[in-house]
Amino acid sequence: MSDVPISHILFVSTALFFIGMYGLFTRRNMITMLMAIELILNSVNINFVVFNKYLYPEKLDGIFFTIFIITIAAAEAAIAIAIIINLYRSHRSIDVEKASEMKW
Amino acid sequence: MSASAIIFYIISAFILGAGLLAMTTRKIFRSAIWLLFSLIGIAALYFWLEVEFIAAVQIIVYVGGIVVLIIFSIFLTQQSGNEMPKQPLKRTIASALAVLFGFGLTFLQIWKYNFQTTTKEFDWSVSKIGSQMLGTKAGGYALPFEVVSMLLLAAMIGCIVIAMKAPRSATNGKAKEEELETIQEASEVETTINEITGT
Numbered sequence: 001m002s003d004v005p006i007s008h009i010l011f012v013s014t015a016l017f018f019i020g021m022y023g024l025f026t027r028r029n030m031i032t033m034l035m036a037i038e039l040i041l042n043s044v045n046i047n048f049v050v051f052n053k054y055l056y057p058e059k060l061d062g063i064f065f066t067i068f069i070i071t072i073a074a075a076e077a078a079i080a081i082a083i084i085i086n087l088y089r090s091h092r093s094i095d096v097e098k099a100s101e102m103k104w
Numbered sequence: 105m106s107a108s109a110i111i112f113y114i115i116s117a118f119i120l121g122a123g124l125l126a127m128t129t130r131k132i133f134r135s136a137i138w139l140l141f142s143l144i145g146i147a148a149l150y151f152w153l154e155v156e157f158i159a160a161v162q163i164i165v166y167v168g169g170i171v172v173l174i175i176f177s178i179f180l181t182q183q184s185g186n187e188m189p190k191q192p193l194k195r196t197i198a199s200a201l202a203v204l205f206g207f208g209l210t211f212l213q214i215w216k217y218n219f220q221t222t223t224k225e226f227d228w229s230v231s232k233i234g235s236q237m238l239g240t241k242a243g244g245y246a247l248p249f250e251v252v253s254m255l256l257l258a259a260m261i262g263c264i265v266i267a268m269k270a271p272r273s274a275t276n277g278k279a280k281e282e283e284l285e286t287i288q289e290a291s292e293v294e295t296t297i298n299e300i301t302g303t
């Protein structure tokens with residue numbers, strides 16, 4: 001436990017965040033963009049837990065933030081999938097380039 | 105290097121590899137399965153950090169809930185065997201460069217910053233989490249707890265309203281088009297009848 005420095009764990013969460021960013025930049029399918037957002041939120045959760053454990057072990061605030069982020073991510077995924085299914089019904093496609101009525 | 109460190113490096117390689125594959129594979133169903141593996145790897149990382157409660161929540165909510173929801177929506181909207189269209193090379197290169205640059209900058213900051221880690225024991229327990237979650241004194245999380253419960257209620261109602269099937273003539277674009285077509289056909293028939301009867 002103590003022989004892994006904190007920066008190595010932060011390397012994992014940072015790399016995961018930017019992998020998610022790469023997916024968000026390159027994908028044009030709404031479901032895969034949602035997956036990228038899930039990866040980003042997970043990397044933030046890792047950060048909260050690690051900072052809580054390594055820097056402030058007598059407090060619990062990082063754990064609480066992680067729990068709330070997981071809750072909000074679940075709500076966000078449910079809403080996003082409802083919107084995606086509704087969009088698919090009216091456009092027969094969930095490509096963000098094809099849903100351009102509200103673009104300008 | 106101890107066994108604990110080796111386990112950590114295996115877990116992190118697994119997380120990053122699965123995440124990278126989830127974001128680069130072009131079959132959408134495989135992407136969802138790689139995301140599932142990445143989330144399981146993150147749960148394993150929480151187990152390694154000895155926060156078993158968060159690991160359990162992660163498995164229940166993400167692996168059991170969100171990924172299943174995503175797979176359902178893939179089956180509802182896509183032919184999952186098809187490959188997604190290839191993105192232009194310019195966009196791929198530009199986003200890879202942006203991401204690499206951002207990662208380098210962020211990790212440089214982390215590397216330079218001198219974290220003052222303590223070796224104290226991290227004492228969490230579910231009863232401690234519960235009593236602080238519902239505490240109303242300083243440091244209690246009763247208000248965010250209530251606000252989140254309202255948020256979940258609003259999200260549930262919003263999902264039902266958004267995904268509810270609209271009445272057939274009101275908003276369904278396809279139905280409207282069909283209606284228009286039938287009206288046009290009817291008017292054409294009318295004009296031909298008029299021509300035949302000579303009026």
